[in-house]
Amino acid sequence: MPKVDTDKFIALLIETYCRRMGIDRTMVNTILDDVLEKMGFKVENGNIVEIKSAAPEVPAVFNEMLDRKLTDYSLSVRTLNCLKANGIETMRDLVRLQKTDWLKFRTSGKKSLTELDEFIKDHDLEWGMNV
8 A cells, every 4th residue: 555645635635625615724624633633643843743641640549459469369379379489479460461471370270360360350450451
């Protein structure tokens, strides 16, 4: 697929709609700005740039839960031993894993995976979180 010259495309789009549809140039620019914003972009100094969104703040209570030691929870000895053997000590360490990562651990098993699945869901979390 050929590469599109974005600036030329936008200029042509504005010109076409202004002339053919009788729409005011300011209105077309406003519409384009709105569409770009919904797509995560904005026009800055004549260039289209991506809007950098600030990372959402994590409530302190949530951070406290993520930093709690897994030994504080009522997990089976087998699961806790596997977690410990693989350097997973906190809830944060656990939810950063993908399910497939867990299955790669030497001492892990399906029962432990099922237990951890339920445990993570019970705490309204999920595998592979970026926390």
